[in-house]
Amino acid sequence: MKKNFASRSFDAVMTGVPTVIYVFFILLPCIAGLFVSLTDFGGFSLDLKYVGLYHYKKMFNDPVFYKSVWNYIALYVGTVLICFPLALSFAIILTRNRIKERNFYRVLFFFPSTVPLMIISLMWMVVYNPNFGILNQFLGLFGVPGQAWLGTKDTVMWAIIVMLVWRQFGFYLVFFMAGVNNIPRDLYESAKIDGAGEIRQTFYITIPLMWEVVRTSLVFYVQTACNVGFNIVYITTRGGPDNASQLLSSYMYQSITEQLDYGYASALGTALLVITTILALVVLRSTKREVYQY
């Protein structure tokens, strides 16, 4: 059927406007960033000097760069390994067992993801405070010596992972609960008649049928880990102690704010773009399964 002018114009505008916004606010800044990484731009003067691959050479010789890449991957993998199984299990328990108070739990667990990251970070800084923090005081009751959780190389990343899991758990719980709710009840009833218990139902019905939801969440989390991780790290540790919690994004930000080294920061930004893209592709490829229709 031939579309009339108004309909075609509508389609053009609806696709054109987002495309223009995408080009202006995402694509062009990315290209500009790539360009800046090849110059000595200090943030003020447009009298730029071309420095070639100087910033990339510096980056590949910089141990902090490797440390921050490793930390970003560790943060992503660590949080996913704790947060996702936990959120999935709770979603299944709360939804499948029709627990009466599930709405209460849903609100309770979702609450942290509505609180601004600044507040959450400050709150956890009080919890982790080595001199008067709640955690050390609690451990003291059992005779366990306190720690500078955010100030020790061995504990800082774990402390941040705990904060991230606490923040993100409720969000994915709600996401997964919606996924579980969409699975038709009669599939479970048939499985029950065939003698399948709760665990078999979970592994053979629930997880396969909501796999696409989990997969989308994993890809979505690549980007979230970068943003949320940056905020938490920047407020609580500034990448310290001695870069032990430095992420690529926080390192990039520090290169701008503390050193006005826009060229180097742009090179780090390009690396971050490449790494997150690779990570997202790896997650997409490695989690590809047959999609079940129901």
Next chain:
Amino acid sequence: MKKTRKLLLMLLCIVLALGSLVACGKQEGGSAATDPPKETKDAGEDGKKDFSGRTFDTLLSVGGGGNYWEPVLKRLQDLYPGLTVNHTYESGAGDILRTRILSNSAPDIFNINQGELPPYNVIKDGLARPIDDILELPTMDGSAKLSEILDMGIFALGLVDGKHYIFHEMLYLSGLWYDKNFFKENDLSLPKSWDELMSLGEKLKGMDTNLLGACGLMSHEYPTSYWFWPMVATNDWETYSRLQNLDYEAFKDEGMQKIVDKMVEVRDKGYFNAGTLALGNAETQMSFIAHDFALLPCGSWLEAEMADAWTDDWELGFLPYSFGDKAGDKQRMCVIGLISMVSKTTKNEDIVGEFYRLLFSDKEAIRGSVGVHHNAMAIKGFSEIAGDLLDPSVAEAVKILNEEMEGINIEMGKWYTTISKEIGNMIVALMGGDIEKEEFLQRGYDLFKGIAEDDNITKYKFEG
């Protein structure tokens, strides 16, 4: 109906898209620098200049000093009726300045946090004009030149190729702070030598408190500029001077080894509060007020910054000692402060000159300004002009600087912006027990060597 709705929706999208693009293109603020300047008219009989119909554009960053330009600008307007002042006092002034410079509407003068905008980058990028002609202007009473009443020692920071670029408007005196009452009540005496410091550390340990703590979250500033570098400069001036000139071999020499030995001794004897390495500056200062440790590296903004937090038993004092060897050695403290620069593109040089004449040589303007920031200024005879307006701890630090200690600027931190960050990291790692002396010295050697051998980094010369 459906068609109309689609058309309306389409129109809305176009308006939104155009609106966004128009908003992006808008420039911030006025554009005093680009407006053609009007002629300065001499008012005639009293010889006073007439700036009526002109606009003076200023940008001041929000910081510990408060809006201390306001009294000066008010005085300027009182003296020159008809002058319009476009004064911006904002946090994130660095971003505002960036936008305005790139849109060719830079303010006439600007003051940005040194952490937010390294001043040597501004000079290197040619965004500021030299101020030597302004320093040669007469004071308000005409008795001298500005350069003659200013303490030009600190103006060495900002001296490039024989030209001055930076006005040092207010001084922060930084070093180690303590509670006088706590020392009195516990019969503790102020250390004057290394042995006395160690004995103080032992006594404090017996009282279940630490000798020293330092904010780790801002390690590039607090432990680095207010403890480490003054300690280096106090213990071995030659090593300090060599490092300012990027002589990385200094990290292998005895002087530097001895300094790191001292730091390790403080750590290993349990005199350092390692918990503070995980804290921000406000938390560290709260911990200091709670007497978790006795000496805090900080600047003279401390008393005002924590105004609501001091308990009644507190009396803040400045320690006239920077971890030197023996009593009588020259101790050094870090003297930095709020600075301002004149935009390269200003066309209001005459008004800029009047502003600085007032700021540095008009009693009313000085007192108005000090009444806001409560700190000292690099003006000869400052104590007589506005000394009574200082907080007690600041007044004590000024007295100590004048009589007992010597100020240092730590220029290398401003010249090479990676140094403070990395030295801060190294201090945190050393004091937290993650690295030992050898690794500290090797990292320092590598850091300075890397900068010295990088041709893309502009090098400066420290004259001593």
